[in-house]
Amino acid sequence: MKKKVLVGVMSASLLLNVGIGAFAATNLQEIKAYLNPDLKIKYDGVPVQLKDGNGSVVAPITYNNTTYLPLRSISELVGIGVKFDNTTKTVLLGQSGEGVSIAAEEHDSSHLTRDSAQTTYKGTTYNEAYYNENGGTIILYPETKYTLLKLRFAAIGEGEREIIIKDLDRNTTLKTETVGIEDGMMTIEANISNVDTISVSVSGGGYLIPVSTSTYH
Known part of the structure; x- marks a missing residue:
């Protein structure tokens, strides 16, 4: 239950780490945001370092007084599956019914x-x-x-x-x-x-x- 609550609270302000090609046909809007490497993350009281799919360290992003974290890094940390359906441009969190x-x-x-x-x-x-x-x-x-x-x-x-x-x-x-x-x-x-x-x-x-x-x- 803790995992589900955590993702449910944070998912509205998280970023999915997917390839640029996934967004080629979407309506992107340019914004001015800031990397925030000073922000520390703890999970169950233990300090963690967020990484992308290649193992490189990633920093949170601050935009309009809201902090955004990489969704794939968070999902792997708490054990929640995440996928991106490029056909429907949909982020899929949790278990897929059909598998x-x-x-x-x-x-x-x-x-x-x-x-x-x-x-x-x-x-x-x-x-x-x-x-x-x-x-x-x-x-x-x-x-x-x-x-x-x-x-x-x-x-x-x-x-x-x-x-x-x-x-x-x-x-x-x-x-x-x-x-x-x-x-x-x-x-x-x-x-x-x-x-x-x-x-x-x-x-x-x-x-x-x-x-x-x-x-x-």
Whole structure:
């Protein structure tokens, strides 16, 4: 709730860090503003330094007695997803209802198959899926762009599967789930705010993870 309130209060006076091409067709108005590098930022009492997508330090801007902060820097700091839809010229904050397939970002190709004999589960055939009869680990690369992973998962064979989703860079566990054959095709959700690289490890037997319906939000 704290994250939602913070962004809700600040979003009216924040700047989105997107490419110049995104604004080529908009009605830009020239203004006179000032960079304000002396302004200090704290989050939960801890001093932070705002940076752009390239890792360069960015300063707040003061205009007409109002201070503006870079939206992407703030969203990453508090773990709120932010995107820019260039078609509609819309800034998208928070989770996207439809999500983005994990195939849209770089991901591990090992155990990835399009063999219908392996991608079919209970009468539904998926175009592409992770499939392994003996368990194993796959790697995903959300690159800090999203806040939530919704992984579709089905156990193949007998017994239960233990799924461990980890932030590889910080070596921290994001989610642990136990799935049985009787659970069918289920959705496993994990908070991936500010996470760059994810490992999904499955032990105890085989699994099927449809790629197109497993999504980032």
